[in-house]
Amino acid sequence: MTQYTCLKIERHGKVGWLINNRPEQLNAMNNTMRDEFADAWLELDRDPAVRVIVHTGEGRAFQTGVDVSEIAGDGVGMERYRDSMENFDVHFTAWHQGVQKPVITAVNGLCAGGAFHWVADADVVIAASDAQFFDPHVSVGQVVAIEAIGLLRKMPFEAVMRMALMGRHERMPAQRAYELGMISEVVDPPERLRERAQELAETIARNSPAAMAASKRALWRALELGLTDACREGAKDLVSMWGHPDQTEGPAAFAAKREPVWADPVADSGSDSAPGPASDSAPGPG
Amino acid sequence: MSEAGYRTLVVERRGPVGWLVFDRPEAGNAMDATMLAELERAWSELDRDPEVRVIVNAANGPNFQTGLDVVQLSRDPEALREQSRRTKRAELRISAWHNDVSTPVIAAVNGACAGGGLHFVADADIVIAAANATFLDPHVSVGQVSAYEAIALTRKVPFEAVMRMALAGRHERVAAARAYQLGVVSEVVDPPEQLHERAQELAETIARNSPAAMAVSKRALWRALELGLTDACREGAKDLVSLWGHPDQTEGPAAFAARREPVWTTKATVPPTATAGLDAAPSARPPEPGGPR
Numbered sequence: 001m002t003q004y005t006c007l008k009i010e011r012h013g014k015v016g017w018l019i020n021n022r023p024e025q026l027n028a029m030n031n032t033m034r035d036e037f038a039d040a041w042l043e044l045d046r047d048p049a050v051r052v053i054v055h056t057g058e059g060r061a062f063q064t065g066v067d068v069s070e071i072a073g074d075g076v077g078m079e080r081y082r083d084s085m086e087n088f089d090v091h092f093t094a095w096h097q098g099v100q101k102p103v104i105t106a107v108n109g110l111c112a113g114g115a116f117h118w119v120a121d122a123d124v125v126i127a128a129s130d131a132q133f134f135d136p137h138v139s140v141g142q143v144v145a146i147e148a149i150g151l152l153r154k155m156p157f158e159a160v161m162r163m164a165l166m167g168r169h170e171r172m173p174a175q176r177a178y179e180l181g182m183i184s185e186v187v188d189p190p191e192r193l194r195e196r197a198q199e200l201a202e203t204i205a206r207n208s209p210a211a212m213a214a215s216k217r218a219l220w221r222a223l224e225l226g227l228t229d230a231c232r233e234g235a236k237d238l239v240s241m242w243g244h245p246d247q248t249e250g251p252a253a254f255a256a257k258r259e260p261v262w263a264d265p266v267a268d269s270g271s272d273s274a275p276g277p278a279s280d281s282a283p284g285p286g
Numbered sequence: 287m288s289e290a291g292y293r294t295l296v297v298e299r300r301g302p303v304g305w306l307v308f309d310r311p312e313a314g315n316a317m318d319a320t321m322l323a324e325l326e327r328a329w330s331e332l333d334r335d336p337e338v339r340v341i342v343n344a345a346n347g348p349n350f351q352t353g354l355d356v357v358q359l360s361r362d363p364e365a366l367r368e369q370s371r372r373t374k375r376a377e378l379r380i381s382a383w384h385n386d387v388s389t390p391v392i393a394a395v396n397g398a399c400a401g402g403g404l405h406f407v408a409d410a411d412i413v414i415a416a417a418n419a420t421f422l423d424p425h426v427s428v429g430q431v432s433a434y435e436a437i438a439l440t441r442k443v444p445f446e447a448v449m450r451m452a453l454a455g456r457h458e459r460v461a462a463a464r465a466y467q468l469g470v471v472s473e474v475v476d477p478p479e480q481l482h483e484r485a486q487e488l489a490e491t492i493a494r495n496s497p498a499a500m501a502v503s504k505r506a507l508w509r510a511l512e513l514g515l516t517d518a519c520r521e522g523a524k525d526l527v528s529l530w531g532h533p534d535q536t537e538g539p540a541a542f543a544a545r546r547e548p549v550w551t552t553k554a555t556v557p558p559t560a561t562a563g564l565d566a567a568p569s570a571r572p573p574e575p576g577g578p579r
Contacts, residue, residue: 072539078530088516088523138495138503141538141548143529145506145522152507153515156469157442161411164503165390167495180469224514278516 006033007040008058015201016050016101023059026110028067029092031080038091045099048264051205053099054197055118056106062131065114068140088146088277095121095150095220098276100213101265102204106197107131107174107183108190113144120150123216124204125183126197128190131174133182139167153223155182208246209265214238220275294321296346297328302493303486304338304389311347316355317402319365322380329385336552339493341387342485343406344394350419353402356428378434383409383508388501388556390492394485395419395471396478398459401435408438411504412492413471414485416478420459421470427455441511443470496534497553502526 008019020027094103105122137144152160187196218237222230253260296307308315382391393410425432432452439448465471475481506525510518541548
């Protein structure tokens with residue numbers, strides 16, 4: 001198991017926790033953290049004891065993008081990311097890593113700039129009532145692209161574009177993020193955020209891991225395709241579960257009024273069935 | 287300073303903000319052949335002006351915009367023949383998006399925004415509305431098809447609301463407050479008389495950001511409506527990298543560290559897209575005119 005210096009990995013029951021842990025730097029992502037994300041997502045996704053993953057931050061910020069002091073301080077600057085970014089070969093979110101388990105992002109405090117990667121790429125997002133969302137890229141001469149693109153496929157466009165163009169000069173409160181559907185729950189008081197995230201994750205963990213993985217795959221792929229194509233591919237996901245033990249266990253448990261006993265999730269069942277970026281420029285599997 | 291030579295629009299500069307104002311209040315600002323032609327000229331003129339950092343699209347009179355001038359259409363269809371041809375070929379040039387405007391555009395909607403007026407809501411980057419604004423799509427109530435405006439809206443806001451507007455026609459209006467809930471607009475200005483003042487203020491705030499970074503971000507985000515998620519991210523990544531090495535990328539952090547206002551390069555320095563993203567997209571997007579990009 002990897003030792004982490006910029007992240008904390010915890011397990012609470014069936015819930016795996018991935019916690020941004022550079023509170024002094026408002027959880028800004030340096031090189032080390034970037035590499036650790038790649039490992040941490042896979043470690044939790046492959047652990048059969050983990051059914052749902054919660055991602056949150058330590059301290060007064062959830063996350064604030066790339067660590068600008070590292071970029072400014074070592075003479076290499078953004079150039080270090082040129083190859084990986086030009087090829088969009090990045091590995092720091094659950095979506096990038098093809099994580100099959102449900103991922104809940106629990107936004108505490110500041111969520112700025114690059115932090116939207118983990119809002120856009122999560123399955124479920126909740127936020128503390130004191131969370132604040134803003135995207136300062138253009139105020140410091142930077143382009144915002146990937147994280148806003150992910151967001152605008154999932155919520156009203158205008159709000160995303162407004163954040164992109166307002167930069168650091170305006171912040172969106174948690175309540176407005178809730179109204180717009182960027183998040184599904186505001187936790188008040190804010191101190192209850194982790195408790196509520198654990199509770200929500202445990203609730204989701206009561207559902208069939210295999211059915212959730214296939215559903216997640218179908219829904220994320222729908223963001224790659226036109227409506228009819230998305231339905232066609234989704235139909236394959238649907239049929240892929242037929243004959244799976246959970247499909248008989250579910251109705252049986254319901255009829256017997258007992259909690260179902262699901263088959264263990266299959267660790268790393270192969271990239272073909274994983275959600276995540278489409279594998280080539282022809283979107284979606286054939 | 288008002289631009290001479292426009293009969294149906296007011297085109298003027300207020301500081302770093304360019305204003306494009308519909309000015310046929312007696313006709314609900316409906317678009318006749320003259321306005322349709324002037325719109326293309328005005329968008330291009332404001333977008334190319336290096337002093338204009340943000341564009342506000344607003345209206346004189348009680349209504350924002352009520353679509354094609356049906357009076358002219360019934361009395362003098364010949365005058366609109368060229369526009370009909372363009373409509374057929376998806377070559378309209380009336381909105382900022384049609385004209386490939388790379389400057390941020392704020393639509394400031396007052397009163398009725400009906401039918402073809404929705405082009406200017408769907409195709410703006412930011413939309414704010416006076417508390418008295420209403421949105422409706424009367425096409426089907428007068429035997430016309432609703433397509434472009436509604437299609438663009440369905441990519442940007444919840445589908446059901448757009449479909450309901452398309453089917454309810456002139457018999458129902460979406461109020462400003464509901465448009466805010468749905469994310470069609472991001473701000474409701476009350477009292478309505480303060481709409482233009484607030485639009486100017488908002489535009490001046492946005493004008494403090496890097497023109498080059500905004501233009502490239504805008505390009506990346508709009509293109510995302512053309513492509514699947516992964517392809518949009520791939521193309522967006524190229525946009526991101528395209529600005530590395532641009533002077534604004536060092537000026538921004540330097541100004542921030544020195545707690546001073548940054549001094550940006552003019553917007554003409556935006557690097558061209560090195561990708562075929564738009565052209566490769568299965569869209570009816572008109573070909574790019576040879577603009578400042």
